[in-house]
Amino acid sequence: MPEIHNKIAHRKKILTVFLCCGLALVGLFVRLVYLMIFEADYYAEKATQLHERERSIKAARGRILDRTGEVLADNRTVCTISVIHNQIQDPEAVIEMLCRELGLSEEYVRARVEKYSSMERVKSNVDKSVGDRIREYEIPGVKVDEDYKRYYPYGELASKVLGFTGGDNQGIIGLEVIYEKYLQGEPGKILTMTDARGIEVEAAGERRIEPVSGSDLYISLDRNIQTYATQLAYQAMETKQAQGVSILVMNPQNGEIYAMVNVPEFDLNDPYALPEGTGENLSQEEQQNLLNQIWRNGCINDTYEPGSTFKIITAAAGLEQGVITPQSQFSCPGFIMVEDRKIRCHKVGGHGGQDFIHCMMNSCNPALISVGLLLGVDTYYDYFSRFGLLTKTGVDLPGEAGTIMHNKENMGLVELATVSFGQSFQITPIQLVTTASSIINGGRRVTPHFGVKVVDAQGNMVESFSYPVTGNIVSEGTSATMREILEMVVKEGSGKNGKVEGYRVGGKTATSQTLPRGSGRYISSFIGFAPADNPQVIAVAIVNTPQGVYYGGQVAAPIIRQLFENILPYMGIEQTPPENES
Numbered sequence: 001m002p003e004i005h006n007k008i009a010h011r012k013k014i015l016t017v018f019l020c021c022g023l024a025l026v027g028l029f030v031r032l033v034y035l036m037i038f039e040a041d042y043y044a045e046k047a048t049q050l051h052e053r054e055r056s057i058k059a060a061r062g063r064i065l066d067r068t069g070e071v072l073a074d075n076r077t078v079c080t081i082s083v084i085h086n087q088i089q090d091p092e093a094v095i096e097m098l099c100r101e102l103g104l105s106e107e108y109v110r111a112r113v114e115k116y117s118s119m120e121r122v123k124s125n126v127d128k129s130v131g132d133r134i135r136e137y138e139i140p141g142v143k144v145d146e147d148y149k150r151y152y153p154y155g156e157l158a159s160k161v162l163g164f165t166g167g168d169n170q171g172i173i174g175l176e177v178i179y180e181k182y183l184q185g186e187p188g189k190i191l192t193m194t195d196a197r198g199i200e201v202e203a204a205g206e207r208r209i210e211p212v213s214g215s216d217l218y219i220s221l222d223r224n225i226q227t228y229a230t231q232l233a234y235q236a237m238e239t240k241q242a243q244g245v246s247i248l249v250m251n252p253q254n255g256e257i258y259a260m261v262n263v264p265e266f267d268l269n270d271p272y273a274l275p276e277g278t279g280e281n282l283s284q285e286e287q288q289n290l291l292n293q294i295w296r297n298g299c300i301n302d303t304y305e306p307g308s309t310f311k312i313i314t315a316a317a318g319l320e321q322g323v324i325t326p327q328s329q330f331s332c333p334g335f336i337m338v339e340d341r342k343i344r345c346h347k348v349g350g351h352g353g354q355d356f357i358h359c360m361m362n363s364c365n366p367a368l369i370s371v372g373l374l375l376g377v378d379t380y381y382d383y384f385s386r387f388g389l390l391t392k393t394g395v396d397l398p399g400e401a402g403t404i405m406h407n408k409e410n411m412g413l414v415e416l417a418t419v420s421f422g423q424s425f426q427i428t429p430i431q432l433v434t435t436a437s438s439i440i441n442g443g444r445r446v447t448p449h450f451g452v453k454v455v456d457a458q459g460n461m462v463e464s465f466s467y468p469v470t471g472n473i474v475s476e477g478t479s480a481t482m483r484e485i486l487e488m489v490v491k492e493g494s495g496k497n498g499k500v501e502g503y504r505v506g507g508k509t510a511t512s513q514t515l516p517r518g519s520g521r522y523i524s525s526f527i528g529f530a531p532a533d534n535p536q537v538i539a540v541a542i543v544n545t546p547q548g549v550y551y552g553g554q555v556a557a558p559i560i561r562q563l564f565e566n567i568l569p570y571m572g573i574e575q576t577p578p579e580n581e582s
């Protein structure tokens with residue numbers, strides 16, 4: 001019995017082992033099928049990776065061109081020179097040639113040539129002509145790769161608008177950032193076979209995946225207008241010993257920006273250069289802060305108290321709401337009482353009795369405060385909002401600053417009074433120009449912009465940009481009245497230094513104090529447009545902290561006059577016959 005029992009037990013054991021083996025085999029088979037069918041790609045790729053080395057080829061970045069087709073941001077082909085240790089046959093010849101062509105020390109080159117590595121970079125950013133010459137020697141073990149470097153043919157021109165690129169060719173500031181996805185292109189690859197030690201197998205050759213060039217961006221900026229505006233800005237900065245001067249020139253009908261100047265500008269081909277005499281004692285962080293200041297675009301990144309140019313907005317709201325007409329009479333004794341506050345006119349003795357047109361020509365504070373009070377806080381605030389002043393303009397540049405304004409619930413009559421003549425709140429220059437445009441162009445709020453279209457390297461249209469327009473900001477009637485009033489301001493009023501022989505120009509001056517008030521520091525500005533009856537161009541000049549005379553009419557209006565004298569004929573805007581002038 002025990003024997004039989006044993007036999008059965010033995011058979012059971014064999015069966016168990018057999019079953020286990022069988023199950024294991026099935027398991028392995030299933031796994032094998034799985035790997036072969038479902039993971040095949042993964043392993044195939046892994047196998048190639050083991051033997052293929054990848055070098056990336058930079059794509060040419062798209063260019064930036066102005067409205068006349070002038071290239072403002074371009075690429076220069078540069079070369080990277082490397083050596084491949086195991087392909088070098090005559091190390092001394094390689095060392096001699098590289099020292100001579102690249103102007104490097106023997107010690108430096110020898111260290112790289114003799115280093116046991118698959119590929120060693122000797123020098124990058126080498127002139128293409130030098131790279132071509134080195135390639136022509138056909139010395140084994142020396143490799144010349146082409147590469148691109150961003151290049152700005154006009155150096156400083158529109159530096160804060162265009163922006164520049166970093167080491168990997170990506171945009172750092174300006175349009176280079178905003179239009180990155182169109183400009184960047186797709187890098188290519190050079191795949192080379194390597195053996196187990198990671199050394200290139202020469203016989204296997206190279207496989208190349210060609211890079212795709214970035215597309216070209218066409219912008220509305222006009223190089224000639226930008227150049228001239230920059231000259232005027234530097235001239236004003238120098239003669240007025242000002243801290244900075246900004247000039248913004250736009251088409252008020254469609255928001256195309258022709259020029260955006262913020263002097264001092266900086267060299268786009270050397271954007272990290274610090275002004276002479278600085279940098280030595282600064283920490284890394286302080287240096288970066290200083291650079292950020294240098295790169296700031298005052299027209300959109302900074303807000304300021306607009307002062308009297310903002311009377312345009314108050315006047316338009318008053319006319320549109322019907323609380324005043326151009327003939328409404330006001331009386332200015334040199335001040336106005338608002339609640340318990342006495343707010344003075346800039347003319348101490350007062351402007352006396354005058355109609356509203358003369359109030360604007362004289363830039364009378366009490367009159368404009370009266371208009372604000374006639375509207376009341378709620379209505380004024382509604383116009384402020386309806387004119388788009390509480391939202392950003394949407395300009396296609398990074399870092400646009402928003403308006404700094406009282407909350408409606410905190411706005412009393414005194415706040416209303418100060419806002420009415422442009423004080424106690426802050427806006428950006430681009431906001432002022434955009435809002436003024438909508439008031440003089442028939443009541444359409446346009447989106448200020450640079451981007452017009454994107455065209456690929458083969459010349460095919462990739463995208464043609466369109467921008468939002470909001471209608472009914474003011475009626476055509478109010479708009480026409482405002483154009484007439486602002487033309488009178490330039491013709492016979494406080495803006496007469498903005499007058500241009502042969503053209504009808506409208507505009508408004510401003511002299512505002514920088515905060516804190518009473519520091520004796522001013523901002524002088526002038527906003528002008530032409531032709532006054534059918535505006536094709538609007539421009540603002542803002543002089544920050546001029547020394548000596550600081551009135552906008554004397555400091556900023558002449559800048560726009562000179563600008564218009566030059567650009568109106570250039571833009572092909574016809575002169576008004578003299579008989580129609582008076």
Ligand SMILES: [Zn+2]
Binds near residue numbers: 347351363365
């Ligand atoms: Zn007055």
